[in-house]
Amino acid sequence: MATATGAPKASFRLSMLLYDTRYRSMTIQVVVLLLFMAGVAWLVDNTIRNLETLGKDFSYGFLWNRAGYDINQTLVQYSNDSTHARAMLVGLLNTLLVAFMSCAAATVLGLIIGVLRLSPNWIIGRLTTVYVEVFRNIPVLLWILVAYAIFTEVMPPPNAFRGDTPTASMILFDSVALTNRYTAVPDPLFSRSLGNIDLGLFLVSVDLLAIIVVITGSILANRAILARATRVQNATGIRPVTWWKSLAVLVLPLLLLLVALGFHVERPQLRGFNFTGGINVSNSLMALWLGLTLYTTAFIAEIVRAGIASVSHGQTEAAFALGLRPGHTMRLVILPQALRVIVPPLISQYLNITKNSSLAIAVGYMDLRGTLGGITLNQTGRELEAVLLMMLIYLAISLVISGVMNLYNNSVKLKER
């Protein structure tokens, strides 16, 4: 009579480390860990030995030394007597400035071109396709260099604007002058300014703070008005008219504040050989902005097109069948579904813009790469420290951008069970 023997005794043999799937992953991980540690130790050991050979140490003390070089475009006070750390801050802010400007412009343009690409109109469809294919398939460096060449080679010198019969004229109602050295744009000024607060690191304009506070307040108030209208609608079935209240709440306080602060725009004026009065934006910034924007617009246009095309036409028809107006259909049905597809790749485009802004070096714009990774590195000879710090800062920027955009993505993504 056959008897069932008990389960084999659980005994551990050394070969089970390799053949038993329960233990094998542990073995592999231990081996990987050992290899990884060995690799890191090897690199660190090499670095220490190399530093010793060169007679260098590893320290960030150089950041507090005098920088001794000038930066043509700064958002905060800076002179060549400032420290390397200050120069790094200036570079970081310049990186963020051009990245922000390019993101904003590329999003708007990309939205327009992406929508136009879906248009049944043959000419528009072809034109936008050509735009997208041409700009996507050619390196961004070329577009930046082309933009720079346009600004420096094609634009007239400032003195061409002079005289009774000038050969060049300003554009946009005599407010912007494109020259081969800089772009003169109007300067927003406050005649009754509230002054600045010194934060130690940089100055913050109280006027700007006041404007931000007022706009935030207006938006919150408007939300309250709309929420109240919805409550009334839910209770009585009739939605009170709110557009004039919203308009008043949104516009009037800001207008009052601007009048109180004495807001006016100072146009650039040609005095002598140069434009004064406005802000003279360096052409390297303009070229970088233009190049990055045109290039990224092509990618964003494709993302927008794919996003809208991913919402099936049945959705529109269903919304119409429910009696929604076209505006509501777009806002309540199409857009939420399209955004779900659009936002994740849009995040990576914003990251790409930030990373591509390091091409500023090609046109001499002093971004983080130009200050910390450029002149500071060359002056102090601290390659290791400067490049590591620069990588760390770029990494931090990328993580912050993707973190913020992921928060937004969570608010639009498909809510699953």
Place this chain on the structure above:
Amino acid sequence: MSDTHAETVAYVRETMLPQAAPPVSEVGAVKWLRENLFSGVLNTILTLVGIAVVIWLAQAALPWFLHGVWKANSLPECRQIIAERWGEGAHGACWAVIRERWNQFLFGFYPSELYWRPVLALVLLFVALAPILFSQLPRKLIRGSALYPAVAYILLWGGSLWVPLMAMAGFVVGWAGAALGRRTGLPLVAPLAAVLLPILWWLFAAGPVADQLDRLFPLWVREVRSDAFGGFVLSITIGVAAISLSLPLGIVLALGRRSDMLLVKALSVGFIEFIRGVPLITLLFTASLLLNYFLPPGTNFDIILRVIIMVTLFAAAYIAEVIRGGLAALPRGQYEAADSLGLDYWKSMRLIVLPQALKISIPGIVSTFIGLFKDTTLVIFVGLLDPLKGITDAVRASIEWKGIYWEPFMFVGAIFFIFNFGMSRYSMYLEGKLKRDHR
């Protein structure tokens, strides 16, 4: 009754009418125009704006193209010819710079009597790629393609034939080790031999053996140093090498990121997120400035090789993310089916999961490749002469071509466009070919 009833109908047609022509607005050009250009107020406005843009572009650019000069020795001469032929103040392209300097744009400072070598390498590249790209060709040709790296290295850099041959021999050593290990019948000997023997061979044996063979049978091809590389030879060398190396690395990283093993996963995630978070320029900087710190004192190896390594790591992180998307998009049932067939991890990945996941990821992989090829222009910032800025600056530095901007940009841009557009069209062809769902 029935007779009278029949009489009540006044008229019955007995013949068919011939088909009338459709209304004018429903056929031919008119219909097309109505449907595609003037179907509404908005559409009409868009059409007019589009036509205006086209006319404006043509007005700005067409004369410039038509006035182009192909035969001249310098930019002033070009301008003079244009002024003579089309009158004072006429603008025109000076294509003569391309005619004079095309060799620099394509080959950099590669010795001109050896131009056939990079050209042959490019032709052989397509020959080697053909069996991989087009499945109609016999599969066995792929074995020949495996030899291509050594051939390309000899053609591009020259030097002793034994160096690349011994490097390739590492794979043979690994294969032989695996075969012998399998014969011993002992477990684990074969895979260990396949991995360890080639590494040992490369680290300790390959160099001395190549030296000895070189002393016994000197087989030399004229050497070209890396600093002679430039233009599209440089771009394509870096691009092709990095593309072919980054795909396997990217697959490994993607599998690592989806692994159940915590440590492997953490390392993969850390690597991918670090690389994706920093600009390529900083990595190239690391290659040119920091590798001297990280490697044992006294090591110094070729700058092009360093750049290829860095570009490969950069692209691999992006490809890993693309493939991770493909792996995630695959229905869970496929993984479970592979497990239920009793396949181990590598077999299930190789036979079931990866073929499908890679197929889904093709568009993303190819656009990463296109991005990589475009990014090869960034090598200018570590002192290599890329075609876009390095060579155009070099051309502009000569007295004859001082101040020439648009023509070199257009030439270089056009070549990049052809390569990248070709790649994206190929990916669309491949997508269509591999489609297995309902059409």
